[in-house]
Amino acid sequence: MKKIELTFSNTLTSLAGNKYGRQIYxxxxxxxxxxxxxxxxxxPDQITEIATSFLQGFFKVPVDEIGVEGINKNxxxxxxxxxxxxxxxxxxxxxx
Amino acid sequence: MGETxxxxxxxxxxxxxxxxxxFASFILTKIELAHNxxxxxxxxxxEYFRKVFTDFMVNNxxxxxxxxxxxxxxILSGKQALINELHNIMKQSLYYKYADYEFYDKMxxxxxxxxxxxxxxxxxxxxxxxxxMIDSYIESIYLCLHxxxxxxxxPD
Numbered sequence: 408m409k410k411i412e413l414t415f416s417n418t419l420t421s422l423a424g425n426k427y428g429r430q431i432y433x434x435x436x437x438x439x440x441x442x443x444x445x446x447x448x449x450x451p452d453q454i455t456e457i458a459t460s461f462l463q464g465f466f467k468v469p470v471d472e473i474g475v476e477g478i479n480k481n482x483x484x485x486x487x488x489x490x491x492x493x494x495x496x497x498x499x500x501x502x503x
Numbered sequence: 504m505g506e507t508x509x510x511x512x513x514x515x516x517x518x519x520x521x522x523x524x525x526f527a528s529f530i531l532t533k534i535e536l537a538h539n540x541x542x543x544x545x546x547x548x549x550e551y552f553r554k555v556f557t558d559f560m561v562n563n564x565x566x567x568x569x570x571x572x573x574x575x576x577x578i579l580s581g582k583q584a585l586i587n588e589l590h591n592i593m594k595q596s597l598y599y600k601y602a603d604y605e606f607y608d609k610m611x612x613x614x615x616x617x618x619x620x621x622x623x624x625x626x627x628x629x630x631x632x633x634x635x636m637i638d639s640y641i642e643s644i645y646l647c648l649h650x651x652x653x654x655x656x657x658p659d
Contacts, residue, residue: 459618503604
C-alpha cells in the first residue's frame with residue numbers, strides 16, 4: 408500500500424476549490440503513486456471539512472487514468488471527517 | 504366537344520382538389536403528431552423535473568437554511584444539513600448530467616459556490632453579512648432551476 412500523507416498550513420482547517428485541489432494533487436501526490444494501485448490518502452487531523460469542489464480537482468487526474476470505479480477499488484482514506492468516504496463518492500460521481 | 508371538354512376539365516379540377524386535400528390532410532396529421540410528441544415529451548420532462556427538485560426547493564433547503572446561525576464569535580453553525588442537501592441534489596439530478604449537460608454543469612457550479620462558501624469562504628467576510636450571502640447563493644440556485652423549468656436561457 409502506498410501511503411500519502413497530505414500536509415497543509417497549520418492554520419488551515421477546511422479545503423475548498425477545484426483549482427486548489429488540483430494544485431495539492433500536483434504538488435503532493437503526482438508522481439508518487441505510479442499505477443494508482445492500493446493507495447492510502449491521509450488527510451491531517453486539523454482538516455475538519457472538505458468541499459466537493461476540492462475533491463473533484465484533487466481526483467481529476469486519477470479519474471482520467473482509472474475512472475471512478477478504479478478509484479473506489481484502489482483508494483482508501485484516513486481523516487478526522489466522519490463521512491469522508493461519502494463526501495468523496497459524491498464528489499466523484501458528480502464530477503464534470 | 505364543348506360539353507364533353509367542360510366535363511373533362513371539371514373532372515381534372517375535382518381530381519386536383521381531391522389530391523391537394525389528401526396531401527393537406529396528410530401534412531396536418533404529421534404536424535399534429537409532431538406537436539403531440541413534443542407536448543408529451545415536455546410533460547414527461549416537467550414531471551421528472553418536479554419529482555427531482557420540488558422537495559429540494561420547497562422543503563429541504565428552506566428547512567436546512569433555518570438551522571443556520573452565526574455565533575457571537577463569527578462561527579457559522581448548523582450548516583451540515585444544508586451541505587447534505589446540496590450533495591443529495593447533485594446526486595439525485597444526475598439524469599441531467601447526461602440529458603442536459605449544460606444545465607447540470609451550471610447547476611452544480613452554483614451549488615458548489617454555496618458549498619465552498621459554507622465550508623471555507625464565510626471566514627473571509629464580515630459576520631453580519633454571512634447569512635445574506637448564503638441567501639444570495641440560494642437565490643442563484645433557485646433562479647437557475649426556475650429558468651430550466653421555464654425553458655429560458657440560463658443565467659451565468
